[in-house]
Amino acid sequence: MALNHVSRLCRNVKDSIDFYTKVLGFVLTERPPAFDFHGAWLFNYGVGIHLVQSKDQNRSPEIDWLDPMDNHISLFRLQAYVTGAYIHLGALDSFFSKCEDMEAMVKRLKEMKLKYMKRTVDQEDESGTAIDQLFFNDPDGFMIEICNCENLKLVRAGSLGKIKLPSDRHNPPIDLKNNGDHHDGDDA
Numbered sequence: 001m002a003l004n005h006v007s008r009l010c011r012n013v014k015d016s017i018d019f020y021t022k023v024l025g026f027v028l029t030e031r032p033p034a035f036d037f038h039g040a041w042l043f044n045y046g047v048g049i050h051l052v053q054s055k056d057q058n059r060s061p062e063i064d065w066l067d068p069m070d071n072h073i074s075l076f077r078l079q080a081y082v083t084g085a086y087i088h089l090g091a092l093d094s095f096f097s098k099c100e101d102m103e104a105m106v107k108r109l110k111e112m113k114l115k116y117m118k119r120t121v122d123q124e125d126e127s128g129t130a131i132d133q134l135f136f137n138d139p140d141g142f143m144i145e146i147c148n149c150e151n152l153k154l155v156r157a158g159s160l161g162k163i164k165l166p167s168d169r170h171n172p173p174i175d176l177k178n179n180g181d182h183h184d185g186d187d188a
Contacts, residue, residue: 005041005048006073008142013040015139016051023112024075024144045075054140063141066117068133072143102132105146109136 010016017040020026026042026049038053102118109116116136122129134146 003047005050007050007052008138008140009054010051010138010140011054011057012139013038013051013053016040017042019138020049020051023108023114063137063139064115065141066115066135066137066143068117068119068135068143068145070143072135072145074145074147074149102134102146102148105134109134 008016017028020042021028024044026044029041029043029048031039031041040051042049042051106116106118114136116134118132118134121131121133132148135143137143
């Protein structure tokens with residue numbers, strides 16, 4: 001079994017198409033004409049996003065709010081090995097070559113004037129693994145995370161060391177309308 005797609009209600013299908021294609025590198029794909037409601041299908045990274053025009057604006061999340069503990073999509077760099085060499089995966093590689101360096105992705109978000117939250121989660125064990133996370137919203141308030149989560153080894157639950165969250169921001173929700181702990185695309 002594998003994930004096929006994620007569906008998103010959206011306030012404006014065109015705005016959401018622009019966001020997912022320009023910011024995250026998704027590609028607009030054909031959608032069966034039998035559907036009698038407004039929407040769009042996008043695809044990349046082995047997964048689809050199905051956008052559906054919302055009939056009720058109150059069903060979408062709040063746009064100016066970031067909470068790392070809330071529902072979100074997380075993307076990370078995927079690498080495969082064949083006889084010890086990396087295989088770079090086409091469009092996936094072209095996108096992640098831009099965000100492999102988290103600062104390059106921050107620059108891209110600033111250029112597009114998107115608000116974001118950045119943090120690092122450190123493990124308190126001998127590995128010293130640090131996970132960099134970057135959170136931002138799509139036009140409808142659905143949160144997206146870009147991370148270097150590939151640094152984490154998959155191990156059976158209960159065998160990891162304690163994870164140390166940043167002491168100055170222990171998973172706080174952030175109100176982006178106010179001057180909370182956030183970064184505006186207008187920052188230099």
